[in-house]
Amino acid sequence: MLRNKHDETPQVDADREEEYHFSSEEEQEDDIEDDEYEEETADSSDDCDNDSEQIPVAKRAKTVSWRTERDADKLPKNLRFQPAREPGPQLSPADPLNPLSLFKLFFSKSVVSNLCKNTNAQAARAMAKQCKYPWTDVSVEELYHYIGLIFYMDVVRMYSVADYWRQDPFFSVPFPSTVMSMDRYHAILCNLHLSDPNADENDGDTLFKVKSLMDSIRQACSAHYQPRRNVVVSERFVLRKVKPVIKAKLGFRFFVLIDSSNGYTADVSVYKTSFPPRPGFSYDTVMSLLDAKALGSGYHVYMDDFYTTPKLMKDLFALKFGACGMYRDQRKDFPRNKSNPLTEKSARGSYRWIRDGPVVFVKWMDRPEVSICSTIHQAYTGEHVERKVRRQGSRKTKSIPCPAPVSAYSQHIVEVDPFDQLLQYYIMHYNSLKWYKKVFLQFLDIAAANAFILHKEQGGKLTHKKFMDQLIEELCSVSEEVPEQSSIQVEHLPVSGALLESHTATTGRQACSQCKKQDIRQLTPWKCQACHVFLCVEVDRNRFLDWHKNIACSGL
Template sequence: MSCSGVTAEQAGKHFNEFEEEEYGAPVEETDSDSDSEFDFDDSDYEVEDPSIFFDEEEEKEEEEEVMVTRSRSVRMTSTPQKTPRRTPHKSPQRTPQRARARSRSPLCEAAAETRHGRWNTEKDADTAPVLSRFQPKRTPGIQLDVLAPYSPKELFLLFFSADTVKTICDNTNRYAAKNQARGKKYKWVKVDTDELYKFLGLLIYMSLVQLPCVQDYWKQNHFLSVLTPAKVMARDRFRTIMWNIHLSNPEEDVKNDEKKGTPGYDKLFRLRPVYDEILRACQAYYHPKREIAVDERMVATKAKTSMTQYMKNKPNKWGLKLFVLAESISGYTLSFSLYTGKTSSPSEHGLSYDVVMSLIQPSYLGTGYHIYMDNYYTSPTLLTDLARAKFGACGTYRESRKGCPRERPNALTKKSERGSVRWIREGPLVFVKWMDTREVSVCSTIHPAFSGEMVQRRVKDEEKRWTVKEIPCPTPIMAYNKYMGGVDLSDQLIQYYSAQRKTHTWYKNVFMHLIDIASTNAYILHRDLSATKGVQPMSHKDFNVMIASQLCGVDMAGMPKSRATDHTPVPIHAEQKAHKARRQCRHCLQVDKLRKDTSWKCKRCDVPLCLLLDRNCFEKWHS
């Protein structure tokens, strides 16, 4: 009899017939005060796993007793004995060898297999689940007038509006006044909106032109010299703004700090004015297509705060953890949530469950979306609740998660052939295992287990030569590989031109990351607008160059296209002669460490330089 084709009713029926045939009909119980329905005699039949005869609700309570009695035999008899439950009873009629032979009855194996389910293979057909209809709240795509011309600066200002920047200016001025009252010695002039936009433009410029430290951007006549920063803002002014940049009201900060240890304390209070505005703008100007992904990213910092995390598998191992919801195809950041540490009242389902549920907002998204996630988030409870909320979900899972199938018959082993597939369906959930170079486990409420997809892999043949071979690949894993990379794509776009600068203040690190989110999302909007109009979009680099130049007020048309030609030598003092008209050559002093006098200088640079046949410092200085 094939165990895989026996139902629970059939297994029970055959088991009763088998019992009646050998031992006679069972005697009905008449003593209602008995502790157990029957006291099993150990002389007739041995069961390897007695738990299959108990109710599921009693399993947890009986678990310890089952472990204790596993070394003893549990047997059935046709005559009920009114003795204490699980009393050991020795019988000379059966030898241990005979009892062990009985324990391998196919009927018991069938009952266990029917109850727990077995792993199916790729040859077994699976029925695709019924999916919820895709009903977004708005038409997916850009929520702007697609025919209007938007400059890079205008797209960036959708996220950093004038009101938001005005709030930052007011709070920065308050914070600078507070610092000066503490005895800070630097000079401070109130910052206004135009100047703060220039400050943001310089941060984006520095993401494009990367130098070792901030001071290098203002060095003159140096190997690392650049022209733009000095034309936009003085070095000391940039540094004082960086020292004093503050997003929240300092007076309100004090009131919030007094609430530490109470439910009213907000760990993100110093970020709130900008954090909430950027989050609102991310959702206002773009609506995602059906496939979205949830993942986390690290905002690099070693600031001394309870929110700082260490994740050894991330490129930035130290930092603040940001949970992100992004569109899978474009990488557009839709929503985010900064992890603030363990709470005093943890949720019933855990952090990973709460994160996904907080990022998925039906009031904003709609229903019918397909959510992809990694094994940190995936659990049967989460996927079932998402299915009830009319969201499909797919993700890798950890076998240790509660509700995931373990120790089922016909499972994959380490010796399973590459491309082997195993799957189990439990209601809307399908659990799939696939053997690639290692075992991959995925759970989904969207896909059938296997639809005939094949992938190519390089393997060694019998003669140890590398060859390309097609192997089966489950449908959920194909979809996971295609759509899970939304947050990774967003991270990649951000890391190309990141405005992050080294600082030990955690909220400044997050503020600069919000600038990265704004500029990256603005570029994705530009790319989609260009596709709608049928024109070629700018590259990511050129788009950021335009944002920086327009914020700084630098006219790109007026920038020199080649080196200026008005570097001409002129006498230092034409009316004076001999040594009175001489000054020390700058090139000889800085490069050769020599003191050489010259009567010539560069008209444009106003730098004294030697101009002799055997010592032409003028040419060397400008080359």
């Protein structure tokens, strides 16, 4: 981590939230001319340095040295924030805030109806091949029930899917069997299909099977929320089941555009291939997520070193998107000169910087060294962070300088951390699923997290746990609590413990399990037929009843 969550670092001025406004076409044309970046002369006696700054970094790496703490960087021209819509939820105050209504913004009846159509078509093909499970067409309501059970399996964790239908007096859970049978659940899972199985797949699109659902989710994420100014480009990699003979990692990545203020997923794309990806892939990914027509201009984008390149930073600036990101020193066109760099002996908190037009490249000595570039910030504006340093055999807190890009990057990446806590990672039970079914589970994940964020943004009071509990109840059409099972079932009957040994009830007596807990040795011929536990059955000492009351109270 660049910055401990408890570090208090002030946010840089260039990164503050500005008031948004909507300009006319004439004002927008004027803004385009006004926002063109112009180099300012730092000092009339510094002509050599000014001339060198006009040369691309790759060509002048041998002539321009790293600037030090003694050199002042100029404040970059701030891009005016002009979002396409007012930032925040795009919902009416009268819209319902209950979990199911918000979830259906992303998985609407039309989307689920299309899933049912494709699933039924896939099942028809499987029936022709004599599939394992019997099949009746799935309805929209039943598929919502199925989704509710997927969410339920994260709230109530069991070792495997089969355990949710396990018939055991101690370890069974009653709810799933009231929604659907285990065979029906597996039949839907086996035939679940996101695209038309009868359509031609030979169009060269590797995402053909998820494209329809992905487009619907992307459209819903964009339609119901306008991100605030600071956004983060992030990713999640899901590894497919890899056969031993295949050494390359095969899987798919989810690339997401996240509002750093609350973790809302504003856009998502999926990439499926073997790794490493093709050249230019990271550039295309960021550009595909930043749609100027849908977002507007003036956004500040934070990203990690997988995406950051000088070309991307400058192209985003030309499109009126500020950017800040970590970078890898070995990548093309980054500063590599060895004049006045940081060394292993540099003091912690030392920094160096080079400005190339709108982009400032900064190196900061922390543990380890940090390399970052930005088109939003100055190299340093006075921020400090707290670090533990060793002094006289003990560790003490020391305040050290922190460059503005590092401070802002650390702040917005940390703010996205709660989003990861909302993700449920439902695929823990489904390691052997086909890749497009795992994509389906990830889309459920995103839809549920976004629905909860909209609930909070609209003034909802539910916690995330209560929100998910209520969503499960509504998806599964549970209007009342599941009736409790009888505390003593039919098979829990007192029988003689000597049935297999003798025809005499007094033979084979054993100590009562409940009396033994009270340090009383009381022999009894009676045991529970289901539990196989010896218990007293007396008028004044009915341990059999006490035992099963305790089981009922414990919820087993």
